[in-house]
Amino acid sequence: MESTSPTELADLVRRAQKGDESAQRDLVVAYQHRVAGFVYAMTGRSDYVEDLAQQVFIKMIRALDRLQAPAQFESWLFRLARNTCIDQLRRQKLRRIFLPFGEEHENIPEPPGAVDSEELDALRHALAQLRPQDRALLALVQEGRSHAEIAEILETSVAAVKARLHRAREHLREHYQPQHET
Amino acid sequence: MKPEEHAWRKLEAHASSQLRGGFADRVVRTARGPHEDTWRELLGAGARQLRPGFAGRVIRAARAAAEMPSLGSQFALSAATAAVCLGAALFLHHHRAEAADEHNLAVWQEIVAVAHDDDAGIGL
Numbered sequence: 295m296e297s298t299s300p301t302e303l304a305d306l307v308r309r310a311q312k313g314d315e316s317a318q319r320d321l322v323v324a325y326q327h328r329v330a331g332f333v334y335a336m337t338g339r340s341d342y343v344e345d346l347a348q349q350v351f352i353k354m355i356r357a358l359d360r361l362q363a364p365a366q367f368e369s370w371l372f373r374l375a376r377n378t379c380i381d382q383l384r385r386q387k388l389r390r391i392f393l394p395f396g397e398e399h400e401n402i403p404e405p406p407g408a409v410d411s412e413e414l415d416a417l418r419h420a421l422a423q424l425r426p427q428d429r430a431l432l433a434l435v436q437e438g439r440s441h442a443e444i445a446e447i448l449e450t451s452v453a454a455v456k457a458r459l460h461r462a463r464e465h466l467r468e469h470y471q472p473q474h475e476t
Numbered sequence: 477m478k479p480e481e482h483a484w485r486k487l488e489a490h491a492s493s494q495l496r497g498g499f500a501d502r503v504v505r506t507a508r509g510p511h512e513d514t515w516r517e518l519l520g521a522g523a524r525q526l527r528p529g530f531a532g533r534v535i536r537a538a539r540a541a542a543e544m545p546s547l548g549s550q551f552a553l554s555a556a557t558a559a560v561c562l563g564a565a566l567f568l569h570h571h572r573a574e575a576a577d578e579h580n581l582a583v584w585q586e587i588v589a590v591a592h593d594d595d596a597g598i599g600l
Binding site for chain 1: 510515517518520523525527530532538
């Protein structure tokens with residue numbers, strides 16, 4: 295939403311809060327690609343993107359009236375996205391515990407054409423090795439969130455964000471092998 | 477050249493022949509971590525997964541979800557129904573017990589009257 299000023303965004307959020315369906319639609323259109331990218335970075339699964347992004351926006355519409363400060367809409371939206379993805383990953387983990395899945399179901403490969411380049415594949419592979427919380431941290435940085443905003447999203451201090459970010463980047467570098475053999 | 481120097485050179489040559497082309501680039505790339513472009517590519521790949529008409533589908537799904545009764549309202553309705561049923565059962569029970577008491581009392585009064593009449597007839 296680069297072309298919209300903070301004032302315009304706050305106004306759009308206020309109208310959406312009052313139940314204006316066209317304002318809600320505008321918000322979805324404005325953020326759908328960023329939320330989808332964030333979901334993909336978090337899950338590494340292209341077949342989850344549409345479903346999880348839809349869940350995020352439905353939660354957004356239903357909870358919008360509880361958002362006190364429209365200026366903090368973006369941080370709030372990405373907190374919803376992060377929590378939705380982490381819930382999904384937890385559910386997935388639980389399913390693996392309770393269902394007798396074979397080893398071949400552990401890592402379902404991406405459908406052909408989903409992985410565009412060696413670097414992208416390496417990044418997906420490296421992200422998959424990290425904890426979901428660290429993936430969220432790195433994806434939020436790429437989303438352009440400041441340390442203060444990330445601290446607010448994660449409900450922690452800026453110093454903790456910096457420390458965790460440093461560790462997450464280290465781990466990502468350790469696992470990032472653009473020409474790894476799979 | 478000393479024999480050991482010659483051996484070192486051969487060792488180095490052998491070792492370097494094991495490295496695939498573009499080794500330096502790969503090392504630098506790995507050390508730096510993923511490039512900004514790769515991140516952009518990843519986020520873009522995620523964004524491309526949305527089918528056209530996504531916003532419309534979200535709005536329709538949100539509307540359908542809003543029309544569905546919430547868990548709280550379903551619980552409240554169940555609790556109200558249970559309270560009404562309990563009230564009706566208590567009322568019926570009370571009503572029947574009262575009717576039975578009245579009937580029993582009338583029967584006893586009849587028996588007492590008959591007993592009095594009998595006593596009077598005997599001349600007690």
